[in-house]
Amino acid sequence: MAEKAKIAVFISGTGTNMAALLYASRLPGSAFEIVLVASNKANAEGLKLAELEGISTFVHSHKGHSRESHDLAMEKAVRKANADYIVLAGYMRILSDEFVTRWLGRLINIHPSLLPKYKGLETHARAIDAGDSHGGASVHLVVPELDAGEVLAQVEVQIAPNDTPDALAERVKIAEHQLYPRAVSDYVSRGNDPAHLFERVRTLALALPETHERESHGSPGFRVGSEKTGKYFAYFSDRHHGSEHIALLVKTSGMDELMDLVEAQPEAYYKPAFYGASGWVGVILNRVDIDWDSVSEWLTRSWRSVAPARLTKLQDAADMF
Ligand code: GRF
Numbered sequence: 001m002a003e004k005a006k007i008a009v010f011i012s013g014t015g016t017n018m019a020a021l022l023y024a025s026r027l028p029g030s031a032f033e034i035v036l037v038a039s040n041k042a043n044a045e046g047l048k049l050a051e052l053e054g055i056s057t058f059v060h061s062h063k064g065h066s067r068e069s070h071d072l073a074m075e076k077a078v079r080k081a082n083a084d085y086i087v088l089a090g091y092m093r094i095l096s097d098e099f100v101t102r103w104l105g106r107l108i109n110i111h112p113s114l115l116p117k118y119k120g121l122e123t124h125a126r127a128i129d130a131g132d133s134h135g136g137a138s139v140h141l142v143v144p145e146l147d148a149g150e151v152l153a154q155v156e157v158q159i160a161p162n163d164t165p166d167a168l169a170e171r172v173k174i175a176e177h178q179l180y181p182r183a184v185s186d187y188v189s190r191g192n193d194p195a196h197l198f199e200r201v202r203t204l205a206l207a208l209p210e211t212h213e214r215e216s217h218g219s220p221g222f223r224v225g226s227e228k229t230g231k232y233f234a235y236f237s238d239r240h241h242g243s244e245h246i247a248l249l250v251k252t253s254g255m256d257e258l259m260d261l262v263e264a265q266p267e268a269y270y271k272p273a274f275y276g277a278s279g280w281v282g283v284i285l286n287r288v289d290i291d292w293d294s295v296s297e298w299l300t301r302s303w304r305s306v307a308p309a310r311l312t313k314l315q316d317a318a319d320m321f
Helices: 016-025 045-052 067-080 097-102 123-129 165-192 194-206 255-264 292-306 309-319
Strands: 005-011 032-039 057-059 085-088 107-111 134-141 151-158 211-216 219-224 231-238 246-251 280-284
Touching: 005 016, 005 067, 005 165, 016 032, 016 045, 016 165, 032 045, 032 067, 032 165, 045 057, 067 097, 085 165, 107 165, 123 134, 123 165, 134 165, 151 165, 165 194, 194 211, 194 219, 194 231, 194 246, 194 292, 211 231, 219 292, 231 292, 246 292, 255 280, 280 292
Parallel strands: 005 032, 005 085, 032 057, 085 107
Antiparallel strands: 107 134, 134 151, 211 219, 219 231, 231 246, 246 280
């Protein structure tokens, strides 16, 4: 089984979502573990529970600090705890754009509404006032714009005829406690999920001009040119030939470059069996720090190295604009 994803949870209050995450992480087969609970409030109720359960805690009051410097202090604790992801659970501070940008794709939040409805505060009262049939909760990725990142999962909660914001909030919380651990688990696992990784590679590869998919020796491959005379520029390898990696195989300029890459960044590249001998490098996809821009660049470069001049010229012209 893959190593567990390490999570830091940020709280400001009761921390019931943190508790739900914590106990879910203790169930057999959990995909994540909590390595830190951090708060901007020393009296946050959730800290006591985390301590009782033997989880490291960190407190740094935001009072008297700029947003950036407070975020930096929190981030330092996260890095010290070696966390791969930050999960916000009732963290009542808006994070600086710089901080959010540094953690893009690894920063998750839960919001008590069915996003994109009711960003911000007073979500339950707004849902009731609008006459909605349901309230609910959304787990989403955090981006600089408030409550606007990709929604990963949602759960609906029925609104009763004479509902009050407090009563609805209480039921939504119960739903949140089911939703959050599941959504976090699915999200942190997707980097090890061959189907998810393949879909991403496939979308990038087939976005290049005149490409198609063709299997080769049991692995999916991508070719440029016609069905008849096309040439392979990439292969997707799911732990093939005894490799432990899920990887994209692309062409380098030759053995020197291949060996340099593997030596300098063994966490990102390896020399695949068979293909390695002719200068194909394995770009490791099942890693926390995967950089999809770099994957996309490799695909383009490999495509260029085998595409007919007719196509690369068109691409050069397009790139100039
Ligand atoms: C939850 O309703 C969550 O959706 C919102 O803040 C609340 C946190 O509650 N972001 P708790 O501290 O987890 O109990």
